[in-house]
Amino acid sequence: MTLKDLRPGESGMVSGFHGQSTPVRLMEMGLLPGTEVKVVRLAPLGDPMDLKVRGYHFSIRKAEAAHVFVKKAAI
Amino acid sequence: MPDEAPRLRVALAGNPNVGKTTLFNRLTGLRQKVANYPGVTVERKSGKLTGAPDVEVIDLPGAYSLTPRSMDERIAYDMLIGRLERAPDVVVCIVDAGNLERNLYVASQIMDLGLPVIIALNMVDAAVSSGLVIDANKLTAALGVPVVPMVARRGEGLEELRTHILSPPPAPGGRRWLLMDAVQARIPALEAMLAEEVPETRAEHRFTDVLRALAADEALEPWRERAPRFTAQVEVQREAFAQRGIAWRHAEVSGRYAWLGPIVEEASTRVKGPATFSDRVDSIVTHRVVGPLFFLVLLALIFQAIFSWATPAMDLVEAGVAWLSSIVQSVQPGHVLMDLLTDGVIAGVGNVVVFLPQILLLFFFLGLMEDTGYMARSAFIMDRLMKRVGLSGGSVLPLLSSFACAIPGIMAARTLDNERDRIITIMVAPLMSCSARLPVYTLFIAAFIPQEQVLGVVGFQGLAMFSMYLMGIVMAFVAAGVLKTFVFKGPTSYFVMELPPYRRPRMKQVLWRMVQRSKVFFVRAGKIIFGLSIVLWFLASYPKVPPAPEMEQARETVRLEREAALEEARALAALHVADVAAFFAGDGVSGEGELHPDLVQARVLAELAADHYEAKLDSLEHVDQAHQIRGSLIGYFGRFLEPVMQPLGFDWKISAGLVTAFAAREVIISTLGIIYSVGDEAGSVALRDALKADRYPDGRLVFTPLVAVSLLVFFVFALQCMSTLAIARRETNTWRWPAVMWLYMTALAYFAALVVYQGGQLLGFG
Ligand SMILES: Nc1nc2c(ncn2[C@@H]2O[C@H](COP(=O)(O)OP(=O)(O)O)[C@@H](O)[C@H]2O)c(=O)[nH]1
Numbered sequence: 001m002t003l004k005d006l007r008p009g010e011s012g013m014v015s016g017f018h019g020q021s022t023p024v025r026l027m028e029m030g031l032l033p034g035t036e037v038k039v040v041r042l043a044p045l046g047d048p049m050d051l052k053v054r055g056y057h058f059s060i061r062k063a064e065a066a067h068v069f070v071k072k073a074a075i
Numbered sequence: 076m077p078d079e080a081p082r083l084r085v086a087l088a089g090n091p092n093v094g095k096t097t098l099f100n101r102l103t104g105l106r107q108k109v110a111n112y113p114g115v116t117v118e119r120k121s122g123k124l125t126g127a128p129d130v131e132v133i134d135l136p137g138a139y140s141l142t143p144r145s146m147d148e149r150i151a152y153d154m155l156i157g158r159l160e161r162a163p164d165v166v167v168c169i170v171d172a173g174n175l176e177r178n179l180y181v182a183s184q185i186m187d188l189g190l191p192v193i194i195a196l197n198m199v200d201a202a203v204s205s206g207l208v209i210d211a212n213k214l215t216a217a218l219g220v221p222v223v224p225m226v227a228r229r230g231e232g233l234e235e236l237r238t239h240i241l242s243p244p245p246a247p248g249g250r251r252w253l254l255m256d257a258v259q260a261r262i263p264a265l266e267a268m269l270a271e272e273v274p275e276t277r278a279e280h281r282f283t284d285v286l287r288a289l290a291a292d293e294a295l296e297p298w299r300e301r302a303p304r305f306t307a308q309v310e311v312q313r314e315a316f317a318q319r320g321i322a323w324r325h326a327e328v329s330g331r332y333a334w335l336g337p338i339v340e341e342a343s344t345r346v347k348g349p350a351t352f353s354d355r356v357d358s359i360v361t362h363r364v365v366g367p368l369f370f371l372v373l374l375a376l377i378f379q380a381i382f383s384w385a386t387p388a389m390d391l392v393e394a395g396v397a398w399l400s401s402i403v404q405s406v407q408p409g410h411v412l413m414d415l416l417t418d419g420v421i422a423g424v425g426n427v428v429v430f431l432p433q434i435l436l437l438f439f440f441l442g443l444m445e446d447t448g449y450m451a452r453s454a455f456i457m458d459r460l461m462k463r464v465g466l467s468g469g470s471v472l473p474l475l476s477s478f479a480c481a482i483p484g485i486m487a488a489r490t491l492d493n494e495r496d497r498i499i500t501i502m503v504a505p506l507m508s509c510s511a512r513l514p515v516y517t518l519f520i521a522a523f524i525p526q527e528q529v530l531g532v533v534g535f536q537g538l539a540m541f542s543m544y545l546m547g548i549v550m551a552f553v554a555a556g557v558l559k560t561f562v563f564k565g566p567t568s569y570f571v572m573e574l575p576p577y578r579r580p581r582m583k584q585v586l587w588r589m590v591q592r593s594k595v596f597f598v599r600a601g602k603i604i605f606g607l608s609i610v611l612w613f614l615a616s617y618p619k620v621p622p623a624p625e626m627e628q629a630r631e632t633v634r635l636e637r638e639a640a641l642e643e644a645r646a647l648a649a650l651h652v653a654d655v656a657a658f659f660a661g662d663g664v665s666g667e668g669e670l671h672p673d674l675v676q677a678r679v680l681a682e683l684a685a686d687h688y689e690a691k692l693d694s695l696e697h698v699d700q701a702h703q704i705r706g707s708l709i710g711y712f713g714r715f716l717e718p719v720m721q722p723l724g725f726d727w728k729i730s731a732g733l734v735t736a737f738a739a740r741e742v743i744i745s746t747l748g749i750i751y752s753v754g755d756e757a758g759s760v761a762l763r764d765a766l767k768a769d770r771y772p773d774g775r776l777v778f779t780p781l782v783a784v785s786l787l788v789f790f791v792f793a794l795q796c797m798s799t800l801a802i803a804r805r806e807t808n809t810w811r812w813p814a815v816m817w818l819y820m821t822a823l824a825y826f827a828a829l830v831v832y833q834g835g836q837l838l839g840f841g
């Protein structure tokens with residue numbers, strides 16, 4: 001599954017990226033294979049997402065989140 | 076005062092929002108210089124280290140990475156490698172203690188540039204109160220550069236930092252992080268190739284050059300011409316990596332984080348759970364229902380403040396401008412130089428200065444939102460809506476600011492790091508109905524839109540006003556869509572935005588920034604307005620038209636009438652000389668003290684004569700001015716334009732008004748006031764009546780409601796504001812965008828008014 005499919009409150013671990021078109025900036029912000037990521041909430045209109053990675057928050061659109069494969073963490 | 080070359084140049088670098096500017100202010104006090112980097116709108120801030128005037132401190136723009144995505148990051152990188160000016164001698168990397176890993180990422184990139192690096196571990200206070208303690212000594216040991224814990228906001232740690240700056244550590248030797256073997260194996264060959272092809276590249280930078288070229292197309296492109304073989308080889312290597320399934324694109328990122336992760340882990344102690352204050356605020360402020368409501372209420376408050384609080388101050392400015400005019404005029408009444416100064420310069424610059432209170436307030440609120448961290452939330456909330464028209468959430472505030480005035484709006488677009496979004500935002504911002512349009516809307520709506528209610532609730536007038544604003548908004552979105560589809564083709568930008576923790580704003584900093592930004596506007600825009608005002612004054616004043624002979628006669632008649640009235644009063648009074656004497660001799664108690672009715676009559680006559688005379692002369696003066704305008708170059712332009720404007724329902728007077736409104740929209744009111752000989756008090760009832768009564772020679776009304784609507788629509792879309800053009804020139808650094816802006820908005824205004832007028836006539840509203 002991809003990051004886009006995680007629901008608010010759910011966490012996962014990044015397992016890889018889809019293709020070569022993933023913005024490098026996502027990785028520079030710390031979203032790397034093996035990193036834990038939590039979807040904290042969605043914006044009021046459902047997009048973008050508020051993510052928590054390495055202890056801080058950042059926001060990306062679902063379109064970008066669809067590039068990131070994750071393994072959903074067991075709850 | 077000639078500046079001596081500084082002995083030591085210190086650059087402050089780091090992520091956005093980590094306290095670089097706060098630290099910069101601490102280090103330099105108020106002795107700073109703000110300029111722009113050549114060719115871009117990024118601010119270059121530098122100052123002298125307090126107590127060490129031979130040390131220059133430079134506040135670099137924020138950067139998440141040295142592989143740049145934004146203008147800010149490009150500048151930061153170019154400064155660090157010495158491409159823009161001499162490279163710094165020491166770099167202070169400021170990192171947020173609460174967000175170490177990501178902050179150290181760019182620090183580790185800087186450490187590879189072969190410059191002495193000091194790490195300022197900032198915001199220790201915030202980290203501690205969120206339950207996080209960082210061991211700076213462990214960091215120093217692991218990173219190999221001095222790490223100074225500090226609280227820039229309170230000046231803690233400043234002394235230790237100063238000591239390190241004044242005797243800089245050696246540049247960090249040898250890289251401590253590992254690039255994946257497969258990629259590392261190829262680096263030396265590529266470095267050698269680059270050294271051979273472009274010998275002037277510096278050895279210390281070559282590793283970074285190669286890494287960047289390998290990872291990002293934007294970084295590879297610039298080499299294509301200078302180093303074709305190198306470029307080709309990088310492409311071959313990428314291909315080879317891809318074949319072998321090697322993730323070359325994030326090789327560097329993974330390598331650095333793999334090094335930093337354990338170091339940060341080792342140096343951190345979590346005393347309690349992660350920060351919750353920001354999370355709690357966010358659960359309200361970005362809540363599905365409450366979030367947008369909060370945003371709307373906040374906007375309403377800001378606009379309320381801008382429109383109501385600013386009014387007294389604006390009135391004061393206007394009064395001040397009028398006072399200044401009268402002072403200057405009284406130096407040598409009627410002299411052409413005084414006319415130029417008052418009607419040209421003071422009036423023209425005054426038209427802009429009136430907006431000072433609004434602009435200050437707006438900048439104040441924007442600064443507050445930036446400083447607290449709410450700015451990012453507003454972008455988060457609005458992104459979805461803005462994406463539809465090809466913009467991103469970051470455009471919301473610049474566009475909203477433009478309702479007050481397009482100028483701060485355009486300047487606020489600086490916060491957008493995507494250049495394309497920034498230009499599009501600038502290009503559509505002036506379509507938002509700014510406060511300068513308000514007096515024009517008010518005049519014409521009050522004069523020509525019936526006061527009746529629709530369904531007993533909303534008035535036609537209110538509805539009309541609302542439509543003006545709505546039209547502008549809708550058109551801004553359409554224009555943004557068009558620009559994005561046809562002018563800025565290519566893939567949509569991505570949106571990666573940090574949501575920084577909420578922080579208590581620093582009033583001093585917010586006020587300081589407000590003043591700085593306002594100054595930029597007034598100095599730059601002021602120069603252009605100054606020049607254009609003089610030109611417009613000249614166009615309205617020349618050629619000088621001698622007063623018509625019948626005017627002289629009219630004046631003479633008034634004088635004679637007055638004389639006659641006074642004569643009659645005198646005669647009446649003369650009949651009762653004795654009574655007057657008795658009146659003054661009397662004790663005021665007896666009947667003799669009563670004034671004879673004839674005398675009362677005489678006094679009334681005399682007063683009437685004076686008043687009547689004044690008023691008549693005044694109106695003759697207005698007629699003279701109207702006469703002058705008609706015969707001036709502007710009047711000529713008006714008549715020249717009339718055939719072009721006729722299809723919109725505008726006669727030469729409106730056309731002339733539009734010419735002068737180019738300086739600033741509200742000027743049309745005073746121009747029409749002069750042409751209609753009612754004086755130039757804005758929005759006066761007299762002007763309203765004169766407009767309604769004016770007829771063409773064939774008896775048709777000049778201003779029908781349809782003409783008024785057509786004119787209103789014209790004002791919604793037209794770019795009649797030289798300050799906006801001036802600021803757009805400044806912010807885009809070319810005349811091309813302001814030219815395009817003016818052309819498309821003028822065309823839009825023309826055709827929209829054309830459709831309204833012609834369509835209205837077809838439907839029988841003429
Ligand atoms: N708690 C805390 N806040 C700080 C500290 N230093 C700066 N800030 C705040 O962090 C925010 C960003 O600071 P600024 O200097 O504008 O950061 P820049 O973007 O890196 O220039 C402001 O609200 C500052 O008041 C600090 O040491 N502690």
Ligand SMILES: [Mg+2]
Pocket residue numbers: 092095096097
């Ligand atoms: Mg700053």
